[in-house]
Amino acid sequence: xKRTALLVIMAMGIGSPVFAHEIAKGPHGGRVAEGGGVHLxxxxxxxxxxxxxxxxxxxAVTPNGYKGTAILLVDxxxxxxxLAPQDARLTGKASNLIPADPKGVVQFTAPxxxxxxxxxx
Numbered sequence: 615x616k617r618t619a620l621l622v623i624m625a626m627g628i629g630s631p632v633f634a635h636e637i638a639k640g641p642h643g644g645r646v647a648e649g650g651g652v653h654l655x656x657x658x659x660x661x662x663x664x665x666x667x668x669x670x671x672x673x674a675v676t677p678n679g680y681k682g683t684a685i686l687l688v689d690x691x692x693x694x695x696x697l698a699p700q701d702a703r704l705t706g707k708a709s710n711l712i713p714a715d716p717k718g719v720v721q722f723t724a725p726x727x728x729x730x731x732x733x734x735x
Contacts, residue, residue, distance in 0.1 A: 642666055645715065650730015654720055656684070658712045663695045665704040665720055677704050679725025686718035697722070 640646040640655030642664070647654055652675055655666040663684045667675035677699035684695040688710050695712075697704040697720070704722070721731040 640666060640668075645734055647720075647732035647734055649720070649732030650722065650724065650728065652724075652730070654722075654732045656716075656720060656732075656734050658686075658714055658716050660711055661708050663697065663706050663708060663712065665697055665722075666702065667704070674702060677702065680704055680722055682720055682722030684718060684720045686712065686716040688712060688716060692718075 638646045640653075640657075642655055642657050644655040644657035644664070644666070646668075647656070651670075653668045653670070653672070655668070657664040657666070663686075665677075665682065665684070667677055667680070669675055680699055682697040682704050684697060684706065686693045686695065686708075693708060693710045693712070695706040695708045697706040699705075715734075717735055719731050719733050721729065723729050
């Protein structure tokens with residue numbers, strides 16, 4: 615288990631074009647990071663994760679056809695939350711309690727098969 619947490623932390627620290635920095639607070643009150651050509655707003659509640667997608671002009675991107683996974687560090691351990699489209703966001707239920715501003719990575723696949731990820735520190 616410690617090895618998995620270490621691997622997640624190391625992966626979060628690797629710099630590459632698919633990793634991007636956090637840029638602002640979003641309209642839903644979550645943190646926004648850039649990755650894979652879109653902006654992702656991460657909104658965490660006690661037991662769920664919502665990810666809202668926008669383009670470079672802050673216009674909503676429909677989540678239809680997207681899929682993803684949030685890999686969050688909770689109490690020093692990685693928690694994976696599968697994300698699926700629902701209404702205007704990607705959403706998933708967590709098996710653990712999630713803090714309001716979790717650290718981690720959201721990995722996603724767009725409808726065209728391109729992948730991306732955004733890091734939330």
